[in-house]
Amino acid sequence: MEIRAFFDEQTWTLTYVVHAGRVAVVIDPVRNYDPKSGRTSWRSSEEVAAYLAQEKLTVPYVVDTHAHADHMTGIPFFKDRYGAKSVTGARIGEIQRVFRDVYDLGDAFPVDGRPFDVLIDEGMRLEFGSLALEAMHTPGHTPAHMSWKIGDAVFLGDTLFMPDYGSARCDFPGGSAATLFDSIQRLYALPDATRLFVCHDYLPGGRPLAYQTTVGEQKRQNVQIDARTTREQYVAFREKKDAELDAPALILPSIQVNIRAGELPEPAANGIAYLKIPLDAFGGGCGR
Ligand SMILES: [Fe+2]
Known part of the structure; x- marks a missing residue:
């Protein structure tokens, strides 16, 4: 099994290509978006495509672990160019329902997982080439969040995240520190040698990029949740820390696109597509 990582420096996101032979899945790809100019591009996804071309890979599936709040998903690139089917967690409809209302997307906006092509839930398998993607439902950061086990x-x-950085925030709608603790215990129950690949690396302290660790290493060294951390300790720590965090820079542009499996909103009559920015939907407000 080959695993190749690609790092998007703007959003600290790791995209993975996993393959054995000539059949690959792409996990957590990125559509680049510049909030200052409103420009989008496929720069990051094209880097992945260069590798796919070099290795002559086909891509039956493109997968998101969850509806990302910090970047737009690159799913449409892989659907269009490779005919890949888009895959995400079966409970994505819960996220679509919450944000359909926040963004006022109208009753016609699907909250049943469409337009994702394949919804998979705990324990389901998706075969590609000689490999299989096994779904682990790992909620906490979001209720629909999946981790994907391959071999x-x-x-x-x-x-x-990497042991020197910790774990994901749990303060988005439907998030729960106690639930994330339980999900992490399921990961910690896997054999110590299990390889773990993170979705983000924030280069703490200016260290070089790192994205691969093991269950054993996390249990020994994770600075926020190691094998000895109790549920109560973790929940108290996580909730206090989350209360101090700013919203991710691209959360409002990203979520409305990601719950559509990465499709941009329909263009207006002038041919230009617009994002919506809800004001004061998550606190704040200064009257008129
Ligand atoms: Fe996220």
């Missing part, structure tokens, strides 16, 4: 490797999404 001895788990693609964590936003559960754990």
